[in-house]
Amino acid sequence: MSRSPDHAPGGLGRLWAQRLFDWFDRRYQIAGLIEFLRHKDVPITGMSFLYYFGGIALFLFVVQVVTGVLLLMYYVPSADQAYESVHNIMAKIHFGWLIRSLHAWSANLLILSVMIHLFSVFFLRAYRNPRELTWATGFGLLGLVFAFGFSGYLLPWNQRAFFATKVGTDILGQLPVVGTFLLTVLRGGEEVTGATLGRFFGLHVAILPGLATLLVGGHLLLIQRQGMSHPAAWLKQPPEQRRSMPFFPNFLARDLLLWFLILNAVAAVAVFWPAELGDKADPFGAAPAGIKPEWYFLSQYQVLKWMPARIGPISGERVGILAMMFAGLAVFLLPFCDRAVEGDPRRRWLDFFGVAAVTGLILLTVVGYVSQ
Amino acid sequence: MSVPNDRSVPGEAPTDPPSSVRRRILDVLLGVSFFTWLGSVVYPVVRYLLPPEGPALEQRTIRVGEVKDFKKNSGTLFRMGAKPGILICTPSGELRAFLAVCTHLQCTVQYKPDEGVIWCACHNGRYNLQGINISGPPPRPLTPLQVKLKGNEVYVSLA
Known part of the structure; x- marks a missing residue:
């Protein structure tokens, strides 16, 4: 006996879902919204797994x-109670x-997935015209996750956090012109004190989340509006051999499954390796031996360690900071410099830079991790 | 393991094909697993939101002060564990104590010397000096406390 859909398990639920949908649709025309969600296609290539990292970061x-x-x-x-409250x-x-x-x-994984996402967009050339602003908002989000990491690190008010913040804000203080201003505003004075903790707390739980929500919203809206970029390898195929998958619901279902697995994996990791707390910050104690920043700041840390005391008339540290800022600026401006269009096979040499950047970052991180 | 796909015999009413039974079993298993998983996510969050019970703050007996500290026709608030208490010295000089928690919506009550009543400012509730609710919204009398004198010292304990 073949079942009619009405009698299938969940038929009643589906009926109610339909009614609910109609109720909203009559008032807000959400069918158009569904259509808006549906029009995005995900190109299927050998590199399609890279498309998951944006979704992972969002999750x-x-x-x-x-x-x-x-x-x-x-x-x-x-400053009196932060450590005790975390304890x-x-x-x-x-x-x-x-x-x-x-x-x-999940904060660490978030930063990792944002980085992988950035490099996949780079290697697939998905940042090119007309997606400059998607790249720019994504770059802003990368900056935000670093700021989240940096500000959240201080909140337990432990020894490592205290000195990491001292060093980190000191680095910002090296910036020409705005350095002293930034340092004073961030620290809430000349030194890292309870005032700094208050400011970092406000930054971490109010200002940054607000900005991140705006940027994430804009980023997603742009992607949905323009659809996904088609990589050169996909466009090279004859049209009848090009394969793709609707984002909604097909790709989203895969996203959901992956998110489910990731949540379970992070929970398992959290059970076996819970976050540490360490000793309470002592502003008048010596910095503990072997103190290092979190892994995502290790490469910058290593560059600064290698800088000589002075390069010509300016301090080596300042040169290092400026060099890294220019590198960041170059990444930000990439879509405005690479004016080629989607699928343009030229500028393969950019891949060389990409590979060099990834290798360099990994090497610097490893060296930063193992070096004294 | 191979399962025949169609066991229906011509002429007989067709039964549910086994594949749909298997599908339903899978649906049930998946559903049970999903809700078990959901429970394992929700349970820690709910437990987390309920703060663990701290050490029992409620001391049974509190020293409030000396007899001379309390003038006639006055009320004094004090801490009774985590809750406020009120010690009334009546116009005749008698000491009485209550939990100063209004039985209406838990505001802290005060003594009104001009009227000789215990008064709650939040919704104009009134209690007499026995702690009985006499006007306004309070539904019940105040919880009475025991007053004990040891020499000159005034102690209050949960009745």
Whole structure:
């Protein structure tokens, strides 16, 4: 006996879903919105797995928001109580250790996936005209995740965080013209104190999330509006051999499955390697031996370590910082310089730069990690 | 393992093909697994949101002060564990104590010397000096506390 769809399991649910949909559609014409979601196609190539990293970053951002809001319920942003409140979360609150470890681990994974996402867009040339602003908003988001990492690192007010913040803000203070201003504004004075903690807290839980929500929204809107870029390898194929998949719902279903797996994996990692807390910050104690920044700042850290004390008339540190800022600017301006259109096979030499950048970053990070 | 796809015999009413039974079993298994997983996500969050019970702050007996600290026709608020208490010295000089928590919506009450009543400013509730609700919205009398004198010292304990 063949079943009619109405009698299939879930038939009643589907009927209600249809009614709900109609209710909204009559008022807000959401059918057009669905159409807007549907029109995006994902090109299928050997490199299609790279398309998942943007979605992974988005999912991990949501995990950050949820676990971050939960941590806010017990965290106290003051130099006197911050460390104790985090200790309380780790030791006394039910599953507090899990929530904080999830926050810490998914933050690291978020930064990693944003980096992979950036490089995949680079190698697929997906930043080219007309997607300059998608690249620019994505670049802004990369800056934001670094700022999130940097500001969140201080909040437990432990020894490592205290000195990392001292060094990190000092580096910003080296910037010409605005350096001193930035340093004072960020620290809330000349030194890293409870005032700094208050400012970093505000930055981490209010200003940065607000900016990130705006940029993520803009980024997604642009992608949805323009559809996905077609890589050269896909365009090279004869039209009848080009394969693609609707983003909604086909690709999204794959995204969901992957997010599910990632959440489980992060939870498992959090169980076996919970986030550490260390010793409470002592502003008048010596910096502990072997103190290093988080892995995503190790490459910059290593570059600064290699800089000689002076290069000509200016300090080596300042030269290093300026060099890195120019590198960042070049990455930001890339789509405005590479004026080729989608699928243009020229400028293969850019790949050389990309590979050099990835290799350089990995090498510097490893050296930074193992060096004394 | 091979399962015949169609066991229906010509002339007989066709039964559910086994594939649809298998599908339903899979649906159930998937559904159960999904909700188990969802539970394992929601449970830690709910437990996290409920703060663990701290050490019992509620001391049974509190020293409030000395008899001379309390003038006639006055009320004094004090801490009774995590809650406020009120010690009334009546116009006749008798000491009485209550939890200063209004039974309406838990505002902290005060003594009104001009009227000789315990008054809640939030919604104009009134209690007499026995702690009985006499006007306004409070539904019940205040919780009475026991007052004990040890020499000159005034102690209050949960009744």
